[in-house]
Amino acid sequence: xxxxxxxxxxxxxxxxxxxxxxxxxxxxxxxxxxxxxxxxxxxxxxxxxxxxxxxxxxxxxxxxxxxxxxxxxxxxxxxxxxxxxxxxxxxxxxxxxxxxxxxxxxxxxxxxxxxxxxxxxxxxxxxxxxxxxxxxxxxxxxxxxxxxxxxxxxxxxxxxxxxxxxxxxxxxxxxxxxxxxxxxxxxxxxxxxxxxxxxxxxxxxxxxxxxxxxxxxxxxxxxxxxxxxxxxxxxxxxxxxxxxxxxxxxxxxxxxxxxxxxxxxxxxxxxxxxxxxxxxxxxxxxxxxxxxxxxxxxxx
Amino acid sequence: xxxxxxxxxxxxxxxxxxxxxxxxxxxxxxxxxxxxxxxxxxxxxxxxxxxxxxxxxxxxxxxxxxxxxxxxxxxxxxxxxxxxxxxxxxxxxxxxxxxxxxxxxxxxxxxxxxxxxxxxxxxxxxxxxxxxxxxxxxxxxxxxxxxxxxxxxxxxxxxxxxxxxxxxxxxxxxxxxxxxxxxxxxxxxxxxxxxxxxxxxxxxxxxxxxxxxxxxxxxxxxxxxxxxxxxxxxxxxxxxxxxxxxxxxxxxxxxxxxxxxxxxxxxxxxxxxxxxxxxxxxxxxxxxxxxxxxxxxxxxxxxxxxxxxxxxxxxxxxxxxxxxxxxxxxxxxxxxxxxxxxxxxxxxxxxxxxxxxxxxxxxxxxxxxxxxxxxxxxxxxxxxxxxxxxxxxxxxxxxxxxxxxxxxxxxxxxxxxxxxxxxxxxxxxxxxxxxxxxxxxxxxxxxxxxxxxxxxxxxxxxxxxxxxxxxxxxxxxxxxxxxxxxxxxxxxxxxxxxxxxxxxxxxxxxxxxxxxxxxxxxxxxxxxxxxxxxx
Amino acid sequence: xxxxxxxxxxxxxxxxxxxxxxxxxxxxxxxxxxxxxxxxxxxxxxxxxxxxxxxxxxxxxxxxxxxxxxxxxxxxxxxxxxxxxxxxxxxxxxxxxxxxxxxxxxxxxxxxxxxxxxxxxxxxx
Numbered sequence: 001x002x003x004x005x006x007x008x009x010x011x012x013x014x015x016x017x018x019x020x021x022x023x024x025x026x027x028x029x030x031x032x033x034x035x036x037x038x039x040x041x042x043x044x045x046x047x048x049x050x051x052x053x054x055x056x057x058x059x060x061x062x063x064x065x066x067x068x069x070x071x072x073x074x075x076x077x078x079x080x081x082x083x084x085x086x087x088x089x090x091x092x093x094x095x096x097x098x099x100x101x102x103x104x105x106x107x108x109x110x111x112x113x114x115x116x117x118x119x120x121x122x123x124x125x126x127x128x129x130x131x132x133x134x135x136x137x138x139x140x141x142x143x144x145x146x147x148x149x150x151x152x153x154x155x156x157x158x159x160x161x162x163x164x165x166x167x168x169x170x171x172x173x174x175x176x177x178x179x180x181x182x183x184x185x186x187x188x189x190x191x192x193x194x195x196x197x198x199x200x201x202x203x204x205x206x207x208x209x210x211x212x213x214x215x216x217x218x219x220x221x222x223x224x225x226x227x228x229x230x231x232x233x234x235x236x237x238x239x240x241x242x243x244x245x246x247x248x249x250x251x252x253x254x255x256x257x258x259x260x261x262x263x264x265x266x267x268x269x270x271x272x273x274x275x276x277x278x279x280x281x282x283x284x285x286x287x288x289x290x291x292x293x294x295x296x297x298x299x300x
Numbered sequence: 301x302x303x304x305x306x307x308x309x310x311x312x313x314x315x316x317x318x319x320x321x322x323x324x325x326x327x328x329x330x331x332x333x334x335x336x337x338x339x340x341x342x343x344x345x346x347x348x349x350x351x352x353x354x355x356x357x358x359x360x361x362x363x364x365x366x367x368x369x370x371x372x373x374x375x376x377x378x379x380x381x382x383x384x385x386x387x388x389x390x391x392x393x394x395x396x397x398x399x400x401x402x403x404x405x406x407x408x409x410x411x412x413x414x415x416x417x418x419x420x421x422x423x424x425x426x427x428x429x430x431x432x433x434x435x436x437x438x439x440x441x442x443x444x445x446x447x448x449x450x451x452x453x454x455x456x457x458x459x460x461x462x463x464x465x466x467x468x469x470x471x472x473x474x475x476x477x478x479x480x481x482x483x484x485x486x487x488x489x490x491x492x493x494x495x496x497x498x499x500x501x502x503x504x505x506x507x508x509x510x511x512x513x514x515x516x517x518x519x520x521x522x523x524x525x526x527x528x529x530x531x532x533x534x535x536x537x538x539x540x541x542x543x544x545x546x547x548x549x550x551x552x553x554x555x556x557x558x559x560x561x562x563x564x565x566x567x568x569x570x571x572x573x574x575x576x577x578x579x580x581x582x583x584x585x586x587x588x589x590x591x592x593x594x595x596x597x598x599x600x601x602x603x604x605x606x607x608x609x610x611x612x613x614x615x616x617x618x619x620x621x622x623x624x625x626x627x628x629x630x631x632x633x634x635x636x637x638x639x640x641x642x643x644x645x646x647x648x649x650x651x652x653x654x655x656x657x658x659x660x661x662x663x664x665x666x667x668x669x670x671x672x673x674x675x676x677x678x679x680x681x682x683x684x685x686x687x688x689x690x691x692x693x694x695x696x697x698x699x700x701x702x703x704x705x706x707x708x709x710x711x712x713x714x715x716x717x718x719x720x721x722x723x724x725x726x727x728x729x730x731x732x733x734x735x736x737x738x739x740x741x742x743x744x745x746x747x748x749x750x751x752x753x754x755x756x757x758x759x760x761x762x763x764x765x766x767x768x769x770x771x772x773x774x775x776x777x778x779x780x781x782x783x784x785x786x787x788x789x790x791x792x793x794x795x796x797x798x799x800x801x802x803x804x805x806x807x808x809x810x811x812x813x814x815x816x817x818x819x820x821x822x823x824x825x826x827x828x829x830x831x832x833x834x835x
Numbered sequence: 836x837x838x839x840x841x842x843x844x845x846x847x848x849x850x851x852x853x854x855x856x857x858x859x860x861x862x863x864x865x866x867x868x869x870x871x872x873x874x875x876x877x878x879x880x881x882x883x884x885x886x887x888x889x890x891x892x893x894x895x896x897x898x899x900x901x902x903x904x905x906x907x908x909x910x911x912x913x914x915x916x917x918x919x920x921x922x923x924x925x926x927x928x929x930x931x932x933x934x935x936x937x938x939x940x941x942x943x944x945x946x947x948x949x950x951x952x953x954x955x956x957x958x959x960x
Contacts, residue, residue, distance in 0.1 A: 011323055014330075018337060025345035032352045034428040041428065045439050081918075091909060096940060103946035116949045121663065132664040133586060138955055142942040153663055162510060168447035169432040170439040186439075188432055189355075189425020192447055194365040198510025200663045203362050204425065206952065207354035230354045231425030246921030248914065256932060257940070258904075258911035264918070271908035271917075279909070288509045299900065361952030667954045 034229075036064055045170065046183040046223070058222055065216075065227070073218040075226055078244035080177035086238050086293060087178070087265035087272045088249075089281070090152060093299035095259040097122055097143040097150030104254030105154075108239060109225040110217050112209035119236035120154040120251060121200065153284070154251070155180065155201035155236035156292030163193035163202060163235075172233070178265075178293050179238050181223040187232040194233065198285050199292075202235045238262070265293070306827050309706045314473050317706070321699055322692040328545075333691065336684040343681010346674045347422050355425055357674040363667035364658040366423070368675040371650025372682070373419035375530070376412045377501045378523060378649065380457065382531015383409035384494040385561050386554065391487045396809055400701050401554035403468065404542070405535050406461045407697060409494075411690035413458040418682045446504045453497045460490040465693075469700050475707025475820055498523045505657065513590035513657045516579075522572045523649075528565040529615075530645040532558040533638035540631050546731045548698040551805050556628060566619035566641060573612075573648070589664070594656040603668040604659070607651040614644030702727050702812075708819045710827035712763070718756040719819055725749040726812055733793070733804040746790055753786060760823075767833060769826050778818060785811060839871040859937045861897075868893055868935070894929045901929075 035041040039060075043049075049057070058075040065073045102118040111117040123135035127147050135151070144150065157180050164172055164180060171187040174180050194202045208230040220226040221241030228234050239249035243262070252260040263272035275281070279297035325333075350357050360367045386405035390398035421427055432438040433451065442448040464486050471478035502520035509515055536558045542548050577595070580588035592598055597605045618641035621627055627634050660666050671679075704720035725748055732745040757779040764772045789807060792798040843849060844864045846856040858865075870878040877885040877893050885893050895902035904910035905926075912932070915924035933940065 007324070021337075021341050022344065025341040026348050028345070028348040028352050034426065045432075084918075089909075094910065096943070097945060098943050099946040099948065102948070106949075115951070116947055118949050121949070122945075123663065131586065133589065133660065135664060137663070137665060138948045140945065140948065143945050144940070144942060162508065166445050166447065166508075168441050168445045168451070169429075170441045171432070186429070186432055187426065188429045190420075190423065190447065191365045191425070192445075192504075194362065195658070196508050196510060198662045200362070200661055200665075204355070204365060206358075206361070207356040229426075233425075243917065246916045246918030248917050248924075253912075253914045256912050256927075258909065258913065258927070261909050262917050263908075274907040275909050278907075285510070290509075299904070356952075359953070361954070363951060363954065665954065667951065669953070 040185065043185050045186050047170075047173075054222065061220075061222075061226060069213040069216060071213045071216060071218065073216065073220050073226075075220045075222055076241060077222040078241060080175050080179075081244055081246075083264075083266055084177050085265040086157065086243060087263060087276075087295070088157075088238065088293065089261040089272055089275045089279075089295040089297055091257075091259040091261070091279075091299065092149060092151060092296050093259075094257045095122075095150045095152065095255075096257055097124055097139070097145075097148070098256060100254040100256060101152055101251035101260065104250040105236070107215070108217055108242075108250035110209070110211055110220070110227050112205070112207075113211050113215065117203055117209075119201065119203070119234075120152050122150055122152045124148050124150055151296070152251075153199055153201075154294070155238075156199050156284070156290065156294040157236075157238065159291035159293065160289055162196040162198065162288075162290060166192045166196040168192065172235075175223075175240075177240075177244070179240050180235065181237055181240070182233050182235055183223070184226070184228050184232050184234070189231040189233065191233065198288050198290060202233050205230050205232055205234065306709065306711050306824055306831065308474055308476070309709075311470075313706065314470060317473070318696045321696045325695065329691075329695075333688065336688045336691070339684035340681045340688060343678045343684065346677035346681065350422070350674055350678065351427060357672060359670050359672040359675060361667065361669075363661045363665060364655060364669035366654055366658070367669055368650065368671040368679050369419050369423040371654040372646075372679050373416050373423070374501060374523075374654055375646050375649040376415045376419065376686075377454070377497055378527030378645070379531045379534060380409045380412035380416065381494040381498040381524070381527045382535070383412075383461065384491050385528060385532045385558065386535065387487060387491055387494075389557060391484070392491075395557075397551055397553045397805065398557065400548075401539065401550055403465060403697050403701060404538060404554075404694065405531075406465045407693040408531075408535060408538065408690060409461045410458060410465065410693065411686045413454055413461070414689055415682055415686035416454055417458075418685065419679070422678050422682070446500065446507055449500045450497075450504060453493065453500050457490070457493050457497050460486055460493055464490065465697065469697055472700050473705045473707050475705060475709075475824075477820075495524065498527050505654075510662050511657045512587035514653075516576065518572060518576055522569070522576070525565055525569040525572055526645045526649060529562055529569050530642050530649075532561045532565070533618075533642045536562070536638045537635050537642075540635050542694070542698070543734065544631070546735065548702055548727075551734065551808060552628070552801055553805070555634075559622065559628060559634070562638070562641070563619075563622045566615065566622055569645070570615060570619055586664075589660050590656040593659055593666075594652060598660070599666050601659075601666050601668050603670060604651055604656060607647050611644045611647035611652055614640045615648070618644060708816075708824075710819065710823045711831055712827065715760060715763070715823070718752075718759065719823075721752060722749075722756060722815060723812070725752055726807060726815065730804050730808045730812075733800050733807070736800075742793060746793060750786060750790065753783060757783065764826055767826075767830055769829055771822070771825065771829075775822055775826070778822060782811070782814060782818075785814075839866065841866055841871065857937050859939065860935070890930055890935070891928045894935075898929075 043057070044053075054077045058077055061075045062073055065071060099122050102120040102122055105111070105120050106116060106118045109119065121137045123132060123137050124139045124143070124145065125132070125135045125148065127149055132151075139145075157174075157178050159174070159178070161174060161180050164174055167173075168190065169186060169188055172180060172182045172193055189204070191204055194204060205228050209228055211227065216227065217225060219241060221237070224237040224239065224241045239247075239251075243249055249262055252262050261271050261275050263270035265272060265276075267273065275297055276295060279299070281295050281297045283292055283295060358367060383405040386398060386402040389395040390402040421430070424430070433440060433448075435442075440448055442452070464483050467483050468478055499520045502523040505511070505514035506516060506519040536555055539550055539555050539558075543550055577591065580591045589598065593601065594604050594608050618637045621633065621637040621640075627637065655669050659668060702723065704716075704723045708719060709716050710719075725745075729745045729749050732742055761772070761776055761779065764775060769775070789803050789811075792803045793800070841864075845858055846853050868877050870876040870884055873884070875887075877887060877890060879885055879893060880896055891902070891905070901910050911929075912927045913924045916922035929935075
């Protein structure tokens with residue numbers, strides 16, 4: 001009996017020690033603030049929000065940003081425009097590889113400053129080859145360099161988007177106007193979409209994005225360039241906060257050579273339709289059947 | 301007159317006893333559990349820090365966006381799937397000796413699935429949003445996303461194995477015969493299900509057109525082949541360890557059978573790897589870029605080359621050892637070969653399959669991956685957690701399978717105590733024979749059992765005589781039969797020509813089963829008689 | 836005032852003004868584009884005068900494909916709206932980017948690239 005009691009006491013002591021060690025091990029979680037509020041934690045999927053919900057949420061993000069960063073921002077949730085199907089084409093004959101587009105994206109979309117993230121990667125390729133294996137996206141010398149040409153790559157907004165298919169929680173989907181978006185408040189951060197995307201178009205927030213308040217672009221979209229939370233995916237949205245108001249995307253405006261052509265594929269008189277009908281157009285990784293909305297073309 | 305029945309113990313005492321079994325043990329057990337707990341807690345702490353600081357503490361990036369966690373997940377899905385290698389012979393071919401050993405495999409499946417689920421969870425950037433995946437309250441992208449299929453098959457497999465093991469152990473504890481209707485259909489389902497978990501996991505990868513390294517129809521067969529090497533190899537090691545610890549009187553048969561399995565699967569696995577290499581490398585297309593990087597390095601990057609060649613070397617050497625007929629007689633070498641192939645396949649499935657899928661990236665950039673310290677801590681913590689669960693499950697299950705349980709109570713305390721002793725001494729003899737101990741030791745153990753059997757039978761028969769039990773004569777004949785059987789085993793042990801393993805098997809299977817059934821039926825019958833007399 | 840001398844083909848031929856001016860524009864000479872009668876004006880090949888702000892008409896004489904692309908929004912930077920029912924565009928013209936005398940697009944230093952985790956041996960954090 002005394003042995004039994006001793007055993008019980010030892011077990012109890014062991015259990016207590018184990019439990020307190022566990023509590024100590026898990027203690028860092030007390031510093032964790034995954035959500036600003038319970039309300040945010042319980043927020044429904046974007047598609048389940050009414051227009052009023054969405055408006056209220058946008059106002060709340062504005063108020064929260066005022067508190068957290070001390071600046072006034074405007075967050076909107078522009079909806080797809082009826083009869084508009086966005087498309088983008090890029091002229092490889094005149095792109096000089098200046099990376100102004102990537103830089104504009106960096107600023108427009110409130111990217112993390114420390115990583116200098118951008119949704120656009122510009123590859124420097126050897127003339128005479130379209131093999132990306134010979135490419136370099138980290139070149140740092142005057143451009144255009146002799147014997148090179150340049151290929152910016154960003155989200156292709158595929159009609160048969162692998163990233164959308166693989167998402168286990170429908171946190172990413174294709175909107176009516178063809179733009180593939182991410183609900184930053186629904187994504188669980190499994191990064192399956194990042195593995196699925198053939199164009200390296202998706203980025204993960206490996207940490208909370210760092211950006212100085214005065215550098216924040218105050219013109220924000222709920223599904224696009226608002227400052228993202230830690231641990232979720234993000235991607236190019238063709239600047240939907242601009243383009244759904246009829247404006248050109250930031251990368252196009254930054255392009256000094258006019259290599260970028262953006263517009264409505266559903267409008268037969270649009271510039272993009274003219275390019276597709278008259279230029280030597282090709283689709284990157286056409287064989288994968290992803291049916292992109294992003295096209296490359298050559299002048300000659 | 302109301303039917304008088306002996307008391308059948310309920311769920312609560314079952315759980316209480318399970319808890320007791322799980323937490324009682326010798327110094328070795330406590331040392332093992334303390335070690336595992338410490339490793340697991342280091343993992344928990346690393347994970348807590350990762351959740352707070354974000355995935356920046358890992359070695360992953362936008363180029364290699366899955367690393368050690370998903371590698372480990374993929375590997376352990378295979379380990380879990382391999383439990384069927386024990387289930388198939390046990391249930392499909394009614395192989396009696398596999399019946400008990402199969403529980404070792406199924407409990408491994410349960411533990412491995414938990415390792416898988418934890419590995420995926422720690423890979424999530426937002427574990428707090430886990431509920432987004434739950435059907436009903438979240439949005440479950442089924443059937444389009446293969447990941448949702450994986451969630452279903454993994455949890456389903458966990459449920460199936462938990463049910464089968466739980467029900468069989470519960471029945472054994474209650475002393476009732478398990479109803480085939482309540483577990484056989486699930487056993488057959490679990491066999492198909494085991495194949496599905498690894499097929500679906502392969503489909504996670506091979507369904508991605510943008511990753512040519514994974515986009516091959518051979519991936520699912522390769523996954524299964526490697527699973528059926530690593531899983532049985534691990535179970536062999538577990539059985540050898542259990543044998544060595546004397547925790548359970550397993551015979552050689554399960555080990556022999558599993559060895560036969562890995563002899564074949566290790567070769568099939570290597571063959572498939574060779575096929576994959578030939579197809580990609582001979583054509584020389586850019587689609588082979590990842591494989592070339594993996595095997596030979598590319599553009600000045602070689603991080604995975606030592607891993608992959610180590611894996612190939614380990615698997616080739618182990619496959620060779622498996623084919624050597626003398627291996628079965630050398631447990632230490634057998635365990636080494638199994639561990640070699642286990643590690644080899646762990647590398648092949650993880651650093652050799654998940655990671656190179658990202659190198660070069662889809663835009664052909666070369667960014668390498670090295671797991672960070674945090675990833676190692678968390679991964680080892682999860683594995684330690686799985687081992688804790690597995691150890692506890694085995695601690696609960698093995699005594700239940702081999703020993704006396706309260707469900708066998710005949711309602712007479714003295715007889716219950718003697719029955720318990722009978723099981724223990726019978727098991728001790730089986731262990732003694734199988735561990736190949738000397739004649740003196742064997743004799744002592746035999747005497748120990750033999751004298752106790754006679755003593756117990758005499759006591760029991762006296763009890764029944766005093767009570768005027770009508771079935772006494774038949775009962776006595778049964779006892780005589782058992783004693784005679786024991787005599788023949790003793791004679792066999794004395795003879796130098798006798799096959800000792802065969803004798804052990806007789807004791808372990810037919811005689812222990814006789815004892816079990818005898819107590820369940822005949823002894824409990826007198827128990828009811830005695831109870832009636834008291835009323 | 837001196838009369839323009841059509842025999843002067845490059846800046847090297849000049850003895851006053853514009854000496855040292857780089858010209859690298861095919862076989863064009865000064866008076867291919869500048870109006871000999873009125874330096875404040877440009878002229879087309881058929882002699883019609885073109886104001887400086889309409890220089891694109893002059894360029895288009897030779898660079899037809901570029902002009903065609905320009906008209907379809909496929910050449911030359913711009914700002915504003917893709918949806919012209921909602922707003923207009925500000926277009927660059929040829930000489931915003933091309934020096935008329937040395938029209939080859941000048942090389943520039945690119946904007947910084949992203950510092951991707953672990954790319955090019957970036958330190959493991």
